Amino acid sequence: MIADSPLVKAFWEHGRLDECPVIDMHGHMGPWPAIYFPRPEPEQMLVSMDQAGVRRLVFSSHEALFSAATGNDYTARVVRRWPDRFSGLMVINGNYMDIVERDMARFDAMRDAFIGLKFLAAYHNVALDDPRYDKVWAFAAERKLLVTCHTWGHGNMNGPAQVRAVAERFPEVRLSMAHSCYGMWEEAAQLARDFPHVYCDLTAVFECRGALELFCERGISRRMLFGTDLPWFSPLQGIGSVLSADITDDDRRNILHRNAESLLAPLLAAGR
Numbered sequence: 028m029i030a031d032s033p034l035v036k037a038f039w040e041h042g043r044l045d046e047c048p049v050i051d052m053h054g055h056m057g058p059w060p061a062i063y064f065p066r067p068e069p070e071q072m073l074v075s076m077d078q079a080g081v082r083r084l085v086f087s088s089h090e091a092l093f094s095a096a097t098g099n100d101y102t103a104r105v106v107r108r109w110p111d112r113f114s115g116l117m118v119i120n121g122n123y124m125d126i127v128e129r130d131m132a133r134f135d136a137m138r139d140a141f142i143g144l145k146f147l148a149a150y151h152n153v154a155l156d157d158p159r160y161d162k163v164w165a166f167a168a169e170r171k172l173l174v175t176c177h178t179w180g181h182g183n184m185n186g187p188a189q190v191r192a193v194a195e196r197f198p199e200v201r202l203s204m205a206h207s208c209y210g211m212w213e214e215a216a217q218l219a220r221d222f223p224h225v226y227c228d229l230t231a232v233f234e235c236r237g238a239l240e241l242f243c244e245r246g247i248s249r250r251m252l253f254g255t256d257l258p259w260f261s262p263l264q265g266i267g268s269v270l271s272a273d274i275t276d277d278d279r280r281n282i283l284h285r286n287a288e289s290l291l292a293p294l295l296a297a298g299r
């Protein structure tokens with residue numbers, strides 16, 4: 028059933044709503060050698076965002092994910108050009124701890140560009156709870172940063188068990204589970220219920236019918252974050268999934284903008 032609430036009707040009619048903005052908490056940027064993206068550059072991504080009513084995108088550049096030495100600088104350059112539209116996450120790659128040390132040393136001088144950190148544990152082959160990352164988690168806790176972690180169900184790098192291990196130790200960190208431990212929805216919801224500082228990032232979850240309803244039924248509507256992996260996937264698909272799910276308009280607003288607004292307010296203030 029396609030929902031027919033007043034909010035949904037207004038979206039279907041106008042395509043986007045100024046009074047219900049969308050904040051995308053999970054994106055990337057720049058070309059990716061193995062795939063063709065029609066709009067990977069920041070100017071082009073702004074077109075995609077404007078078409079869908081996305082006010083702000085929190086992202087880590089593709090270059091930062093796989094070129095530790097240079098990629099975070101790319102992210103900072105883009106945010107500093109469009110500070111009202113983009114916020115950066117500094118990528119941490121435990122295979123290059125000398126570079127991580129360098130980046131932590133300059134983080135405080137780059138708060139205008141970075142609101143937090145990004146772990147890509149399974150790709151970097153360093154588990155979220157690896158001892159190498161202890162000092163990074165402590166660093167993030169001290170500053171109450173957002174830490175977005177790629178998470179996926181099963182495996183031993185970034186599943187529910189690793190999230191729980193770090194969430195227990197670092198309650199000051201705002202820990203966003205990118206992809207919500209994909210496929211292990213009950214475990215992801217339980218983590219959000221057990222820890223008030225843990226969030227379910229819905230990137231890729233939109234393709235699974237029933238997951239949004241399950242999260243809302245478990246009572247974590249205030250802990251769900253809209254995300255798309257832009258430029259990999261269209262914000263229109265994500266927004267359509269939220270509008271079509273069997274949830275309330277309050278839930279939809281929580282997902283599309285309210286939760287992100289509360290989360291971002293102190294982080295953006297720290298960068299001014």
Ligand SMILES: [Zn+2]
Nearest residue numbers: 053054055256
């Ligand atoms: Zn991603």
